[in-house]
Amino acid sequence: MAGRLATVGLRITHAIPVILGVVVVSFVLTRALPGDPAVYFAGAAADEESIAQIRTALGLDKPLPEQFLIYAKDVLTGDLGQSISTGQPVLQDLANRLPASLELTLTALLLSCSIAIPLGVLAATRPGSAVDHLCRVLVTAGVSLPTFFTGVVLIYVFYYLLGIAPAPLGRLDFIYLDPDHVTGFYLIDAALAGDLETWLGALKQLVLPATTLALFTLAPLARMTRAAMLGALSSDYIRTARAAGLTEDKVLFTYAFRNALLPVITTLGMVFSFTLGANVLVEKVFAWPGIGSYAVEALVVSDYAAVQGFVLAMALLFVALNLVIDLTYTLIDPRIGFETR
Amino acid sequence: MSLLSITDLKVSFQTRRGEVQAVRGVSLELKKGEILGVVGESGSGKSVTSYALMRLLESNGRITGGALTYDGMDLRSVKESTMRDLRGREISMVFQNPRAALNPIRKVGQQIEDVLRRHAKATRSTAKAEAIKALEAVRINDAEARYNAYPFELSGGMCQRIVIALALACDPRLLIADEPTTGLDITTQKAVMELIADLIAERGMSAMVITHDLGLAAQYCDRIVVMKDGGIVEEGAPGQMFAAPRHAYTRKLVDATPREGTCVRALLPAEQRTPEPDLPKSDTPLLEVRNLTKTYRGKSGPVHAVKGISFTVNKGESVGLVGESGCGKSTTSSILVRLSDPTEGEILFNGEDLALTPAAGFARDPRRAAIQMVFQDATDSFNPRHTARHSISEPLARLTNLSRLDLKARVEELADLVGLPRPLLERFPHQLSGGQKARVGIARAIAVDPQFLILDEPTAALDVSIQALVLNLLVDLRAKLGISYLFVSHDLHVVRLLCDHVIVMKDGEIVEQGPTSKVMETPAHPYTRQLLAAAPKPPVLATSAAE
Numbered sequence: 090m091a092g093r094l095a096t097v098g099l100r101i102t103h104a105i106p107v108i109l110g111v112v113v114v115s116f117v118l119t120r121a122l123p124g125d126p127a128v129y130f131a132g133a134a135a136d137e138e139s140i141a142q143i144r145t146a147l148g149l150d151k152p153l154p155e156q157f158l159i160y161a162k163d164v165l166t167g168d169l170g171q172s173i174s175t176g177q178p179v180l181q182d183l184a185n186r187l188p189a190s191l192e193l194t195l196t197a198l199l200l201s202c203s204i205a206i207p208l209g210v211l212a213a214t215r216p217g218s219a220v221d222h223l224c225r226v227l228v229t230a231g232v233s234l235p236t237f238f239t240g241v242v243l244i245y246v247f248y249y250l251l252g253i254a255p256a257p258l259g260r261l262d263f264i265y266l267d268p269d270h271v272t273g274f275y276l277i278d279a280a281l282a283g284d285l286e287t288w289l290g291a292l293k294q295l296v297l298p299a300t301t302l303a304l305f306t307l308a309p310l311a312r313m314t315r316a317a318m319l320g321a322l323s324s325d326y327i328r329t330a331r332a333a334g335l336t337e338d339k340v341l342f343t344y345a346f347r348n349a350l351l352p353v354i355t356t357l358g359m360v361f362s363f364t365l366g367a368n369v370l371v372e373k374v375f376a377w378p379g380i381g382s383y384a385v386e387a388l389v390v391s392d393y394a395a396v397q398g399f400v401l402a403m404a405l406l407f408v409a410l411n412l413v414i415d416l417t418y419t420l421i422d423p424r425i426g427f428e429t430r
Numbered sequence: 431m432s433l434l435s436i437t438d439l440k441v442s443f444q445t446r447r448g449e450v451q452a453v454r455g456v457s458l459e460l461k462k463g464e465i466l467g468v469v470g471e472s473g474s475g476k477s478v479t480s481y482a483l484m485r486l487l488e489s490n491g492r493i494t495g496g497a498l499t500y501d502g503m504d505l506r507s508v509k510e511s512t513m514r515d516l517r518g519r520e521i522s523m524v525f526q527n528p529r530a531a532l533n534p535i536r537k538v539g540q541q542i543e544d545v546l547r548r549h550a551k552a553t554r555s556t557a558k559a560e561a562i563k564a565l566e567a568v569r570i571n572d573a574e575a576r577y578n579a580y581p582f583e584l585s586g587g588m589c590q591r592i593v594i595a596l597a598l599a600c601d602p603r604l605l606i607a608d609e610p611t612t613g614l615d616i617t618t619q620k621a622v623m624e625l626i627a628d629l630i631a632e633r634g635m636s637a638m639v640i641t642h643d644l645g646l647a648a649q650y651c652d653r654i655v656v657m658k659d660g661g662i663v664e665e666g667a668p669g670q671m672f673a674a675p676r677h678a679y680t681r682k683l684v685d686a687t688p689r690e691g692t693c694v695r696a697l698l699p700a701e702q703r704t705p706e707p708d709l710p711k712s713d714t715p716l717l718e719v720r721n722l723t724k725t726y727r728g729k730s731g732p733v734h735a736v737k738g739i740s741f742t743v744n745k746g747e748s749v750g751l752v753g754e755s756g757c758g759k760s761t762t763s764s765i766l767v768r769l770s771d772p773t774e775g776e777i778l779f780n781g782e783d784l785a786l787t788p789a790a791g792f793a794r795d796p797r798r799a800a801i802q803m804v805f806q807d808a809t810d811s812f813n814p815r816h817t818a819r820h821s822i823s824e825p826l827a828r829l830t831n832l833s834r835l836d837l838k839a840r841v842e843e844l845a846d847l848v849g850l851p852r853p854l855l856e857r858f859p860h861q862l863s864g865g866q867k868a869r870v871g872i873a874r875a876i877a878v879d880p881q882f883l884i885l886d887e888p889t890a891a892l893d894v895s896i897q898a899l900v901l902n903l904l905v906d907l908r909a910k911l912g913i914s915y916l917f918v919s920h921d922l923h924v925v926r927l928l929c930d931h932v933i934v935m936k937d938g939e940i941v942e943q944g945p946t947s948k949v950m951e952t953p954a955h956p957y958t959r960q961l962l963a964a965a966p967k968p969p970v971l972a973t974s975a976a977e
Binding site: 325326328331344347421 | 484486517522523527531532533534535536548549580596597
């Protein structure tokens with residue numbers, strides 16, 4: 090146990106230079122972007138003088154190194170600055186919007202895992218069968234259809250034609266009140282408040298965007314599960330288990346599946362990272378007030394503080410995610426903890 | 431009354447090139463308490479027969495004919511669920527490559543528990559105690575601690591004991607051991623075989639031992655069947671079979687098995703034997719190794735892989751380097767071939783110290799061509815996307831200035847020299863057989879006219895009849911080209927045939943060295959004696975000994 094704690098500590102220390110690098114790079118890159126926030130902020134009718142005034146007010150007239158030091162000091166004290174487009178502190182914006190994105194992404198991944206993994210396992214146990222072909226078709230369709238297209242088709246069919254889905258207008262229909270902010274996840278907050286109606290309302294809003302994302306993430310997960318299961322099932326220890334007369338369930342789940350899980354978890358981590366970044370399109374299509382659309386809007390107007398805050402938040406999230414994946418790995422595979430010691 | 435009877439068994443596999451018959455009408459009987467050896471080279475169908483009997487064939491394989499009767503039960507027609515009850519409880523299997531045969535991420539004790547509980551030999555509360563008992567039965571020290579071990583924490587021999595414990599946990603009446611000792615060190619091999627033999631005798635079990643090693647089969651089996659191309663060619667008691675093999679193929683196998691009191695030419699079938707070549711001998715040292723030391727930094731302090739060894743290889747001489755895994759022989763050969771640097775010591779080659787040139791820069795050293803190596807695994811040591819011609823010409827292209835035409839001619843000359851038919855030069859490694867790949871590996875190593883060749887178990891993965899051919903080729907090449915060999919091996923019989931001088935290593939030190947006959951006949955060190963005692967002893971063929 091002490092060894093495991095030391096491993097966690099070591100991994101966290103490894104993350105520090107990464108985060109420092111992210112702070113520097115995000116600062117430099119946002120400054121390198123074309124466009125001047127002062128011009129944007131001053132509005133169309135502004136003259137040279139008012140722009141200069143605003144520039145001084147924003148601190149953009151100072152030399153870059155000095156700006157960086159101010160920024161770094163603020164970050165250390167937990168102040169990510171003020172977004173010029175929303176007028177809110179960036180930290181608060183992120184706190185509002187990150188849970189929305191996470192709720193969408195996690196639900197989508199949960200959905201996609203619950204389909205992809207059983208599908209992959211079934212396809213691997215019956216190669217060449219109907220299930221295997223279904224798996225292949227789904228996987229190909231999943232990767233080849235872009236999310237904005239799937240999203241629009243789903244809206245067209247389920248909202249416009251069938252009318253069973255609510256209007257794609259954000260996380261909750263306006264007839265409901267937002268649940269009290271506890272975690273920021275509407276499903277959890279509504280459940281905590283015991284408000285079944287709001288919970289159902291939030292769920293209804295979530296179904297279509299989550300399905301859209303799930304279809305997209307299904308492909309890598311199902312493929313990897315199938316390949317890993319095929320590999321595990323053809324290995325020597327499965328032959329030993331079969332020769333010892335173990336039941337097919339035991340062979341499949343305790344022996345093959347647990348071994349196949351390792352690459353699947355790696356893939357899951359990768360899929361999670363790129364979904365979180367790539368769900369901008371889905372957020373746009375469904376008017377989802379998530380972090381992706383926030384970042385894009387901030388980028389368009391050179392909202393330095395917001396972009397930097399977003400990049401930093403993502404970096405921290407990825408570091409945490411990788412840590413979780415590494416730890417899951419050591420839980421499943423005894424060989425890994427041994428190597429890092 | 432026989433426990434198992436196989437009548438006219440036929441098995442075929444569906445492949446891309448159509449149906450392939452792997453077993454063509456095999457019939458055999460196994461009596462209660464008998465140990466039957468099934469001997470044959472790769473592709474003879476010996477393993478397939480046993481998998482068919484367990485109904486564990488790959489999905490593209492199926493039994494196309496014949497009958498399988500175990501204890502009055504027709505194994506071909508029983509339900510799969512009945513078959514599953516039989517596996518592990520009535521008929522068990524032990525496999526080759528024990529480390530891979532165990533689930534890598536499950537405690538070995540739990541794996542034994544799985545079997546015990548499956549066959550209702552233990553309940554949840556007694557499983558652990560029963561599993562520990564099963565571990566104790568295969569004489570594992572400190573079984574309670576080993577219960578919690580994972581396969582990667584155990585040695586190969588220990589893993590094989592676990593596999594045996596797993597197979598015998600439910601007291602089956604029939605044990606099928608498929609190459610149970612291949613890939614293990616000879617002392618471990620002996621311990622494992624003796625353990626199996628003892629347990630079988632103790633429990634009155636029957637066993638089928640599948641092996642390519644005639645010597646091993648002769649030593650431990652009551653009766654032997656010899657298989658070739660999916661059929662049985664001969665059957666009999668081991669002594670009689672060795673003394674007077676009736677079938678030509680058996681005779682060829684017996685001849686090809688390296689053993690005491692034979693010479694390298696005698697391994698070949700009688701009609702292929704040519705006179706022994708005159709081997710060059712000289713007293714001029716080519717390679718002098720002085721106080722060679724290699725220390726690695728390990729997780730728990732430094733690891734002393736090689737602890738100051740010294741020896742000499744004379745011009746034209748063949749020296750055998752013998753020892754078990756972990757003794758430092760691979761480290762030594764990789765230092766000598768200048769792929770890694772020693773921590774200390776001198777490597778005098780023609781009087782110049784090679785250790786002064788770091789391994790990283792040795793590829794550009796003019797002396798690079800003089801020292802070459804033939805690698806153990808003929809498959810993995812080739813680029814799978816290069817043809818044989820490309821592989822052989824690579825060192826020539828890098829180390830010599832031959833023109834394209836000369837290069838082509840030289841590669842063909844080399845192919846002739848190692849007995850590789852020229853058309854095969856255009857093939858890729860996966861299109862070549864094991865013996866052909868070994869020849870390509872040798873051709874590549876001798877392409878640049880080395881003076882010193884390191885051979886790292888060049889025949890370990892080959893069938894005996896192919897091994898016989900390759901060993902003879904090596905002897906011929908030495909006679910023709912005057913190359914000195916360092917022959918790294920764990921097979922004492924092969925070393926005896928090929929080497930003038932033997933070095934025995936243990937734990938990074940040389941425990942004994944001297945002329946082959948002296949070390950083999952009158953070993954001075956207890957470890958050498960132990961190694962010699964562990965080597966399987968095939969009965970000497972009466973007629974060939976007389977020749």
